[in-house]
Amino acid sequence: MLVDFKEEQSLFYNEIVTSILTNNKISHAYLVESKGYDxxxxxxxxxxxxxxxxxxxxKSSDCSSICNxxxxxxxxxxxxLKIIEPDGLWIKKEQLENLKIDFKTKSIDESPRVYVIFEADKLNKTSANSILKFLEEPEDNIIAILVTNNRYNMLNTIVSRCQLITLSNNMDLDSKDFINFDDGLNFVMDYERNNIKLFAYLNNVFNIKSKSRDDYYQLLRIMEFLYDLTLKYKIGKEIDKNISYFDDIVYIANTNSINDIIRKMNVIEEQKARLQYNVNLSLLLDKFIIDLGGGVYSD
Ligand SMILES: [Zn+2]
Structure with missing residues (x-):
């Protein structure tokens, strides 16, 4: 049941599920980036x-037992509902052609139809093009759900046509993270108090020249952890009031809307993924600060 994921995937639940429940706004295509979530x-x-x-x-705790x-x-x-998984190494073009044939005829009762493609990064070139055409001309009442472990393994043209759902994995920090926890916390609080103005003295706060890629990744993990905790606090989940940084969490919660926090968590996720491919940490950090602020640079 979806509500089972409310806490474990609070970002997904608040962003997607709540928006559907309140606005009834359903996208024609979703890309679920699983990040290895089991x-x-x-x-x-x-x-x-x-x-x-x-x-x-x-509404029900177990829909399946009562719902046909x-x-x-x-x-x-x-x-x-059509579920497609790789047939051998790849998702073959024929699998998608069959899907199209199946979905060509309108459903008898006009109820919505869904197709799911697991391991969508295993679409080869022809099958990717085939699915692209399908996504480009969305039909009413057909919803696509593509699932991949990492969106950067997918064609950009496919990603851009889907609403992205990034799942969070392993939000809890390990002991290694706690060594630099205060650095991460200070960075977040400096950012939260100064926003884009942090630019002016970014080097004092986080001297990227002296940091390694791992340090930077760890900073992002700590930030993600803190925003995730803030989100939980904001949606009314009980969090430990005895943690030394409880006041900081309250501060972030009071100065950010739920949407702000979700947006920031998405920016952090993006940054983590970019870190794998990008060599210039300094440029990356600059862009990160701009993106965190909503992409606008102003005083
Ligand atoms: Zn049901």
Whole structure:
């Protein structure tokens, strides 16, 4: 059930699920970036049920036992749901052609249809082009869910046509992270108090020249941890009031909306992914500060 993921994937839950529940705004294509999260399949199927089941699988603690539709989804026998997984090494063009044929005829009751492509990074060139055409001409009542471990393994043209859902994995810090925890905390608080003005003395706060790629990655992990904790606090989840930085969390919570926090967490996620490919840490950090502030540089 989707609500099971409310705490473990609070970012996803608040951003996607809440927006659907409040605005009923469903995208025609989602890209789920799983980041190695081990319950991804379970989450995706719960999301499918949430999209397709009229009771939205949220009122009942166990929709499947009372709901025929969710039962069919569980058994993968629901005709309005197609699940595609790699056939061997790749997702073959024929698999997608079959999908198109299946979905060409309108569903009898006009109810929405969903196709899920697991390991979507295993689309080869022809099959990627085939799916691209499908995404470019979205049809009413057809929802695509593509799942990949890392969005950077996907064609940009595909990513840009989907609403991105990045799952969080391993939010808890390990002991190694705690060695530099105060540096990370100071950086976040300096940023929160000064925002873009932090630029002026960025080198004093975080002298990137003396830092390694690992240091920087760790800083991002600590930041992510702090914003995640703030989000939990803001949505009313109980957090430990005895932690030394509790007042800092309250400060961040009071100066940011839930959307601000979600946006910042997405920027941090992006930055973590960029770090794998980008060599110039200094440029990366500059861009990071601008993006955190919403992409506008002003005094
Ligand atoms: Zn149901």
């Amino acid at each position: 319950r991804t399949k379970e989450l995706v199927i719960s999301f499918v049920k949430f999209l397709l089941c009229s009771s939205r699988c949220i 539709l969710c039962n069919l989804i569980d058994n993968n026998t629901y005709s309005n």
